[in-house]
Amino acid sequence: MSSKKKTIKKANGMGSVYKLKGNRRRPWVACVTTSIEQSESKYKQKRKIIGFYESQEAAEFSLWKYNRNPVLFEELQKLGALTFENIYDQWSKMKYKNLSQNAVNGYKAAYAKCEAIKHMKIADLKTMHFQQIMDESELSVASDLKLKSLMVSVCEYAMQNDIITKNYAKYVMINRKEETEDIHKPFTEGEIKKLFRHDEIPFVDTILIMIYTGFRVGELFEIKNEDVNLKTMTITGGSKTEAGKNRMVPLHNLIVPYVMKHWNSKDEYLFRHPKTNEKINYHHYRYMYFDPIMKKLNMDHLPHDCRHTFATRLSNANANATSIKKLIGHSSYAMTEKIYTHKDLIQLRKAINALD
Numbered sequence: 001m002s003s004k005k006k007t008i009k010k011a012n013g014m015g016s017v018y019k020l021k022g023n024r025r026r027p028w029v030a031c032v033t034t035s036i037e038q039s040e041s042k043y044k045q046k047r048k049i050i051g052f053y054e055s056q057e058a059a060e061f062s063l064w065k066y067n068r069n070p071v072l073f074e075e076l077q078k079l080g081a082l083t084f085e086n087i088y089d090q091w092s093k094m095k096y097k098n099l100s101q102n103a104v105n106g107y108k109a110a111y112a113k114c115e116a117i118k119h120m121k122i123a124d125l126k127t128m129h130f131q132q133i134m135d136e137s138e139l140s141v142a143s144d145l146k147l148k149s150l151m152v153s154v155c156e157y158a159m160q161n162d163i164i165t166k167n168y169a170k171y172v173m174i175n176r177k178e179e180t181e182d183i184h185k186p187f188t189e190g191e192i193k194k195l196f197r198h199d200e201i202p203f204v205d206t207i208l209i210m211i212y213t214g215f216r217v218g219e220l221f222e223i224k225n226e227d228v229n230l231k232t233m234t235i236t237g238g239s240k241t242e243a244g245k246n247r248m249v250p251l252h253n254l255i256v257p258y259v260m261k262h263w264n265s266k267d268e269y270l271f272r273h274p275k276t277n278e279k280i281n282y283h284h285y286r287y288m289y290f291d292p293i294m295k296k297l298n299m300d301h302l303p304h305d306c307r308h309t310f311a312t313r314l315s316n317a318n319a320n321a322t323s324i325k326k327l328i329g330h331s332s333y334a335m336t337e338k339i340y341t342h343k344d345l346i347q348l349r350k351a352i353n354a355l356d
Contacts (some may be wrong), residue, residue, distance in 0.1 A: 014067055015050075017059040026052040028059040032066060034241035037123045063268060082163060084125060084154065085118040091157040100216025103280045106143075110150040113137060122158050127168040134172050145175045186309040187211060191299055196254075198297060203289040206271060210306035211313075214328055217290075217303045223270045235259070238329045241289055247329045283344045 014034035030053065035046045050066050053059040088111060117129055130151050138142055148261045151169035158164045187195075195208055210220060215237055223237045233256060238247040251259060264271050269279045282303075290303050307328075314324045 010295065015063045017056060017063060019056070024052075026054050028056050030059040030066070031064040032063070032070075042200075069333065075217070082122055083119050084114065084122050087122050087158045087163065088114075088154050089119075090254075091154050094157075095153070100218050100222055102311040105282060106146050107150050110143070113139070113147055114151070121182075122155070123164050125155075125168060127171045130169045130172045134174060137175075141174065146158060148172050148174060181324040184305050184308045186305060186312045187299075187301060191301075192309075194297060194299075199258070199295070201293060202274065203285070207254075207290070207306060209258055210303070211253050211309045213249045213250070213254045214307050214310035216307055217282050221269070221271050221282070224268055225263055225265055225270050228259060228270060230263075247326060249327055250346065307327055 002231060015030065017028060017030050020027045020029060029049055030051050031047045031049045033045045034048045037046060051059070051062050053062060060262075092107070092111075096107075099107075114133055116133060117125060118250055120129070123356045133151070134144060134147065137147060139147065148169070151172065152167060155164065156166040159167055178272045192208070192211060193212075199205055199208065206220065210217070211217075213220075213235065215223070215235075219238050223235060227236045228234075229236070233251045234248050236246055236248050259270070262272075265278065271280055272278060273280055273284075286303060294301055311324065312326055314327065
């Protein structure tokens with residue numbers, strides 16, 4: 001017996017399904033009649049292809065959906081043609097409104113790694129496509145987490161808007177990177193004294209404030225004047241983690257004058273652009289102030305080294321673990337100890353000599 005499938009006879013005006021010749025990935029065509037033109041005694045149909053499919057069943061089903069609601073079908077077809085880039089653009093417009101500039105920059109850096117899938121239809125993307133992006137990443141584990149978060153969030157947004165039915169990005173595995181040498185190093189005591197000696201240089205005081213408070217650059221420039229309590233001489237700030245949000249940091253006597261120099265009840269933010277009086281962003285601060293200061297003072301540091309310096313000096317001063325955890329804004333001291341404290345040979349020898 002022949003296993004050849006019979007073509008289903010459809011009513012007039014309901015369209016047709018046929019198979020193209022040759023070796024094609026999607027050989028089955030579904031088409032509909034849009035109009036009938038009369039030429040002398042002959043009638044000619046004008047047809048429109050609504051899609052190409054891998055199987056006859058898929059083509060027939062698509063034709064059935066079209067006949068049920070042509071307008072809805074075409075709207076869904078348009079959504080299906082949206083690329084990862086299209087969805088990212090829509091998602092980012094909504095998402096970035098509620099993020100700090102530092103967080104936005106992190107997502108933008110992650111998106112730059114998605115070049116291979118930007119122009120692919122998001123409905124065609126599977127786990128293997130997202131995993132390839134991750135496998136080719138040479139970023140740190142923290143940056144890979146941000147990369148996965150971006151891909152998952154964009155797909156989640158597409159699901160919420162009925163553009164896709166499954167979020168394949170959430171199945172991506174992050175490869176463990178071999179531990180590399182820590183790129184961050186604390187400022188030495190000699191360097192800190194040098195900064196104090198040159199505090200007349202614009203924005204040197206912000207470096208000292210970060211060294212004595214542990215605030216990240218992005219957190220520092222989010223601090224508002226109302227966050228500075230002049231009675232208790234504390235600053236409330238922080239935004240990256242749940243444990244780090246709105247943490248209260250007492251001001252060391254050495255940096256109180258610097259904070260007061262910037263404080264102005266009439267302005268919203270504590271630190272402002274010297275010319276425009278607007279809030280400062282990370283990139284402007286880094287390339288216009290921090291890096292030039294490092295070069296001028298013959299130092300080799302990154303802005304985040306200030307935070308490492310803060311944690312290391314607290315540990316060296318034998319501050320209790322609970323206080324360090326709260327000041328840094330971590331949920332556990334183990335995280336602080338692993339990531340932020342750096343012990344030099346003098347401190348290690350001091351610890352050994354403390355043994356009975």
